Amino acid sequence: MKHLNKILNGDVLKVMKKIPSNSVHLAITSPPYNVGKDYDSHDDQMNYQEYLTWLNNVWREVKRILVPGGRFCLNIAPTGITEFVPIHHDFTNQFRKLDMKFRTEIIWYKQTMLKRTAWGSFKSPSNPHIVPSWEYVLIFSKEKNKLDGEKEKADITREEFIKFSDGMWNLSPEKKRNGHPAPFPEELIYRLIKFYSFEGNTVLDMFGGTGTVALVSAKNNRDFIHIDVSEEYCRTAEDRLKKHFGQSKITSEDNSTFKSPSWLLKNLIVSLN
Ligand SMILES: C[S@@+](CC[C@H](N)C(=O)[O-])C[C@H]1O[C@@H](n2cnc3c(N)ncnc32)[C@H](O)[C@@H]1O
DSSP states (O other): TTTTTTEESSSSHHHTTTSSOEEEEEEEEOOOOSSSSOOOOOOOOHHHHHHHHHHHHHHHHHHHEEEEEEEEEEEEEOSSSSOOBBBHHHHHHHHTTTTTTEEEEEEEEOGGGGGGGOOEEEEOTTTBBOOOOOOEEEESSOOOSSOOOOGOOOOOOHHHHHHSSSSEEEEEOOOOOOTTTTOOOOOHHHHHHHHHTTTTTTTETTTTTHHHOOOOHHHHTOOEEEEEEHHHHHEEEEEEEHHHHHHHHOOOOTOOOOOOGGGGSSEEEEOOO
């Protein structure tokens, strides 16, 4: 596929239309949460109904491009402490209407409670606040539960499988990276990729940001497709991939000659603006 192992700089809907149907095994993303975050080139404060309609169009494309049995992992946090917005319920209902199978939800416990300040009525039941110390990863699959793949291409260890199948994941959040307000921690993506895909599968992030999904996919012998509207974040993603694979060339542990992936030698960023 033309767009495999590329960083596609452009608008999500415009770019996804170029990806062939039934060609992606796993999509992982965290969309803009519409909470006024300071992204490079995206208005993160849309009218809520417009926001949902926009993303519903993205979800339609997700369904089209996934292979039967392909998975979609959607990371989303509960938003609004005083005015709670059940955004995860709204997304779940959108997917159910699209006839995607809702498989499960993983709770990502971020261990950030110590830093909280928004108590509401402190030490009084008059109006106390719950501060979300967690995010969700909602898991959907297309048409069927089972993803076809060869047994030899399952590369998760026994210990990892047992650990990851417990749906409460305790992981610290990632710090801001190169001005990006919401990068994924690599461990979160590692777990999703190992648990839900085979070696050699294609993994997409359609709101790819600083390229965590692309990097972890490439490190684990999966093909990646990265989409983001911001040229700056696409450059950060490219730097991370080049830095990692450039370094491995020098520090290959078993002294075998490290073979650079062929995609690294070509232009990684494709502008589709
Ligand atoms: C929550 S962040 C994703 C961060 C990413 N998971 C990471 O590890 O860096 C959402 C991303 O969506 C991108 N974005 C917003 N609107 C977009 C659009 N219309 N098309 C493509 N990307 C868009 C933003 O630039 C931002 O990088």
